[in-house]
Amino acid sequence: MVRVSVSGGVAHLTLADPASGNALSEGMVRAITTALDSCGRDTGVKTIVMTALGDTFSAGAPVEFLTRLAEGDLRSSDILLPRALLECPVPIIAAMAGPAVGGGFALGLAADIICIARESRYGFSFMNMGFTPGMGTTALCAHVLSPALAHELLFSGEMRRGGDLQGTGINYVLPRADVETRAVAVAERIAEKPRVAIEALKHTLSLPRRRAFDDSLTLETLMHQITLGAPGAAARIRATYVE
Numbered sequence: 001m002v003r004v005s006v007s008g009g010v011a012h013l014t015l016a017d018p019a020s021g022n023a024l025s026e027g028m029v030r031a032i033t034t035a036l037d038s039c040g041r042d043t044g045v046k047t048i049v050m051t052a053l054g055d056t057f058s059a060g061a062p063v064e065f066l067t068r069l070a071e072g073d074l075r076s077s078d079i080l081l082p083r084a085l086l087e088c089p090v091p092i093i094a095a096m097a098g099p100a101v102g103g104g105f106a107l108g109l110a111a112d113i114i115c116i117a118r119e120s121r122y123g124f125s126f127m128n129m130g131f132t133p134g135m136g137t138t139a140l141c142a143h144v145l146s147p148a149l150a151h152e153l154l155f156s157g158e159m160r161r162g163g164d165l166q167g168t169g170i171n172y173v174l175p176r177a178d179v180e181t182r183a184v185a186v187a188e189r190i191a192e193k194p195r196v197a198i199e200a201l202k203h204t205l206s207l208p209r210r211r212a213f214d215d216s217l218t219l220e221t222l223m224h225q226i227t228l229g230a231p232g233a234a235a236r237i238r239a240t241y242v243e
Contacts, residue, residue, distance in 0.1 A: 002031040004039065009046040009191030010184065011039040018054025023062040024081065024103050032107075033084045040088045046191040046198055048092045049183050050111060057096040058104025060125065063241040069224070070131070070234035079103070079135045080217075082110035086210045089199045091190060095183035097176050101125050101159070106133075109140040110209075112202065115183045117176035118163040128157035130236040132223035139216035143209055144169040 003014040013035050015022040022028070039045045052058060061079075085092050085107070094111035102125045108114060116122060124141070126133045133141075133154055141150040145168045153160065166173045172182050190198065227233065 001025075001028045002035045004035050006039075006042065006045055008188065009044060010187045011042070011045045011048045012184075013039065013048050013050045015050070015052040015058060018052075018056070020062065021056040021059030022052045022054065022104070023059045024107065025062050025065060029081050032081060036084045036088050036092075040090060043195060045090060046193065046195050047090050047187045048088065049095055049180070049187050050092055050108075051095045051180055051183070052098060055098050056104075057098040057100040057120075058107055060100075060102030060104040060106075063238060066129065066237045066241065067234045070228045070237055072229075082106060082136050082140060082213060083210075085110040086206050086213060089202060090195070091198065091202050093183045093187050095180045096120070096122070097179040099159070103135050103137075106135040106137040106140055109144045110136075110213075112206070113183075113186060114144065114170045115172040115174065115179045115186075116162040116165065116170055117179050118161065118166075118173055119176050120162050121159040122162060122165065123157065123159035124154055125157050127155060129240045130230075130233060131227040132220065134220050134224060136213040136216045136220065138220060139212035140209070143212065 001015070001017045003016045005012045015028070017023070017028060036048070039048050091112040093113040094108035094115065096108045096114070096116045097120065099120045100108050100122050105122050105124060124133060124137060138154065141154060145153070145165070149168060162173050174182055
């Protein structure tokens, strides 16, 4: 589900399940977490570029996963994938050339440097399905975007084109064909630096987001208990889920 290659100090981590829209199934989440841990332990890796095969960066959690949350088979606090990015000892560059939805967009927003495409759409679908955001999205979204825009996107569930997000905290908004090229160019510049300095800076710069992420999980878990525990939540998710 995930492919990893390393060249010149840059690890290329590719979500490789295009048939599902690179959905964040339990298997995909494990694969991403394992790959990040492996790259972080490899002292030859100085930065990571995260990309995806196919037309979609990530469609977020599959409907089966969401309904299991609503039915109580999973706890919302189990959704900790962004923490793997925040705690990785080297910086991660998300090259989101394709659309990213819900948890898929949250995954990219947990990266240290973010590249998106003008033509592609990005947003959060949680409220469209009748439940509140998870994965620390309430903190990650407000960190990257302005709080006002973050709140609008979280409330409305609207998908916005990347071009509409120009001028926010996203590093690069480019034509789709240029997204990965720019991400790799930035990664190569970072890889010229000594790993010890890269690690120290990553730890320092990520600290506010790591703290905010942990704080948001408590509140998001409480909101999930209310919204996912509401009568008919699982049926509503099935009825409104859009891949």
